[in-house]
Amino acid sequence: MALEGIVKPHIRSLEPYRPGKPAEELDRELGFEGSIKLASNENPLGPSPRAVEAVREAAAGVHRYPDGASYALRGELAKRLDVAPGQLVFGAGADEVLELLAKVLLGPGDEAVFAWPSFAMYPIVVQGMGATAISVPLSPDMVHDLPAMAKAVGDRTRLVFVCNPNNPTGTSVGAAEFDRFVAALPPTAVLAVDEAYFDFATRADFPDSLAWVRRRPGTIVLRTFSKIFGLAGLRIGYGCADPELADYLQRARHPFNVNRLAEVAALAALGDDEHAERTRRLTAEGIEYLSRELRGLGVEVWPSDANFVLARTGPDVCDRLMRDGLIVRPLHGFGLPDHVRISVGLPEENERLVKVLRRLREAGGLGTELPGEDLE
Numbered sequence: 389m390a391l392e393g394i395v396k397p398h399i400r401s402l403e404p405y406r407p408g409k410p411a412e413e414l415d416r417e418l419g420f421e422g423s424i425k426l427a428s429n430e431n432p433l434g435p436s437p438r439a440v441e442a443v444r445e446a447a448a449g450v451h452r453y454p455d456g457a458s459y460a461l462r463g464e465l466a467k468r469l470d471v472a473p474g475q476l477v478f479g480a481g482a483d484e485v486l487e488l489l490a491k492v493l494l495g496p497g498d499e500a501v502f503a504w505p506s507f508a509m510y511p512i513v514v515q516g517m518g519a520t521a522i523s524v525p526l527s528p529d530m531v532h533d534l535p536a537m538a539k540a541v542g543d544r545t546r547l548v549f550v551c552n553p554n555n556p557t558g559t560s561v562g563a564a565e566f567d568r569f570v571a572a573l574p575p576t577a578v579l580a581v582d583e584a585y586f587d588f589a590t591r592a593d594f595p596d597s598l599a600w601v602r603r604r605p606g607t608i609v610l611r612t613f614s615k616i617f618g619l620a621g622l623r624i625g626y627g628c629a630d631p632e633l634a635d636y637l638q639r640a641r642h643p644f645n646v647n648r649l650a651e652v653a654a655l656a657a658l659g660d661d662e663h664a665e666r667t668r669r670l671t672a673e674g675i676e677y678l679s680r681e682l683r684g685l686g687v688e689v690w691p692s693d694a695n696f697v698l699a700r701t702g703p704d705v706c707d708r709l710m711r712d713g714l715i716v717r718p719l720h721g722f723g724l725p726d727h728v729r730i731s732v733g734l735p736e737e738n739e740r741l742v743k744v745l746r747r748l749r750e751a752g753g754l755g756t757e758l759p760g761e762d763l764e
């Protein structure tokens with residue numbers, strides 16, 4: 389290839405992020421309509437109607453550049469989080485804030501520590517800067533092994549990601565463990581707590597990560613409008629950092645990185661507590677339903693503090709589900725060939741999935757049990 393000699397080696401060896409197949413694409417392949425996607429942890433209720441209305445109203449103004457400072461959204465969010473407006477850094481999705489962190493902190497010779505399996509963007513942004521990714525296996529119960537991560541942090545570590553609740557496992561860590569871990573981190577490493585699923589977490593001892601932003605320089609908490617707020621297609625997320633780190637991230641970002649429609653939609657969605665509450669309820673019921681039904685089919689399911697479940701269905705189940713118009717996320721790229729991640733859908737979507745899985749089980753195509761092992 390003509391460019392092989394000039395493209396950076398750390399880019400040439402990058403494994404691209406593989407998003408889930410869109411439902412429309414599967415419809416085309418199968419030649420029918422009605423495929424559903426339970427693979428990207430989107431909000432099955434759709435966006436807040438208030439956000440849709442705000443986008444409609446703002447559409448006529450898109451010949452203008454966005455407000456590069458996101459003034460109105462920044463003010464409202466700062467009030468809600470009880471932080472200074474200057475501590476917020478907005479991005480085209482939290483993904484962009486992850487990338488800004490890598491750009492500001494990492495280069496060849498630097499290291500970033502994160503758990504694995506965890507969010508697929510971490511190795512991409514780290515390697516994208518030519519830095520070294522140090523991934524630390526989850527504990528056997530699929531939870532962040534924070535003591536092992538603490539040991540992996542060294543003199544060259546500039547960035548530590550903690551994904552809580554963790555994607556793709558849905559598991560979370562509690563305050564006592566988290567606080568112990570953060571208290572022992574050296575000041576030469578920035579801590580990024582990825583809380584994309586914060587709003588779904590139900591454990592009583594969920595860590596107060598913003599308290600660490602207030603007292604530990606070099607700390608950032610990432611959140612997104614893509615999940616509970618249902619705005620994944622508009623691309624907006626943010627980081628809340630200590631003022632110094634926030635300032636460096638602001639310098640590194642493009643002036644108009646968040647588009648005008650995303651800004652107004654996010655502000656409107658923030659004000660729609662009812663939609664967020666409905667989403668939370670639907671999600672909790674969906675997690676409960678899926679966990680119970682899948683376990684009833686002999687499938688191992690992990691406890692989830694997010695809007696999806698990790699399930700050990702056995703190999704090739706994604707492909708079989710696909711033939712019935714159901715898209716779930718395969719996890720063989722994470723070294724979990726027997727597992728899938730299933731996003732909570734609408735009740736009828738969850739039921740359709742369970743129905744197909746039941747049929748698969750009856751045909752002997754489900755589960756990882758040894759032949760002859762009793763399923764019940």
Ligand SMILES: *Cc1c(COP(=O)(O)O)cnc(C)c1O
Binds near residue numbers: 429507555612614
């Ligand atoms: C979805 C997700 C994000 C960010 O999503 P954006 O759409 O880029 O805001 C970040 N971290 C995790 C763990 C996620 O699952």
